[in-house]
């Protein structure tokens with residue numbers, strides 16, 4: 001039996017948004033590796049071992065997956081959303097680069113998923129319909145000064161922006177500072193979308209002007225989309241539609 005590793009995205013939450021190719025990989029797997037809440041989405045069955053681990057051990061988890069594949073297992077490493085967006089695919093390749101030479105001959109595939117900002121954008125309308133960028137607001141793996149620099153330059157370039165990991169209990173101050181930087185750099189009342197737990201039963205969407213955005217509107221289950229200077233709201237009887245026109 002020859003082993004392999006698939007790094008798969010499970011999408012934002014709704015099972016209907018797991019792609020058919022990810023489903024097939026999950027059916028063929030002998031081992032599932034990932035962060036506890038993502039592994040909890042995989043039903044148990046005979047012949048399948050679930051390896052759930054804590055959030056901060058990405059490199060150990062990646063090395064474990066590669067070693068199991070080397071031993072002949074069929075391993076799926078699961079991420080939420082897309083595995084290449086602030087998630088396990090890069091961690092796997094970091095472990096591959098630093099690991100034993102024989103790992104490089106392994107069969108490794110990355111299967112995309114629907115990332116949080118795209119699911120959130122689709123729910124709200126089309127806020128990412130023109131040029132945009134995505135920024136991880138966690139300073140666990142990079143200095144805060146770099147985050148602030150990117151926020152200022154993205155605002156200057158007039159991108160719409162999607163923020164992942166906006167605010168956590170261990171980093172309560174960062175997002176408040178990010179909003180201050182944006183208010184200063186943008187100096188207008190462009191709309192901001194707070195999209196929480198998108199496509200799950202806990203989904204909450206809220207659109208407010210940048211001038212009224214509060215840090216408490218975001219948590220770790222929220223993706224935040226700040227519009228460009230052109231992003232606007234259309235009022236309809238079904239609620240507001242947020243969109244960015246395609247021409248600047």
Ligand code: SAH
Nearest residue numbers: 081082087115116164165197198220222223
């Ligand atoms: N790989 C994931 C992102 C992992 S970082 C993806 O592609 O979506 C984790 C962050 O993603 C969270 O802090 C939040 O900002 C965002 N996120 C993930 N799932 C979400 C969902 N269902 N609704 C809103 N935001 C979500």
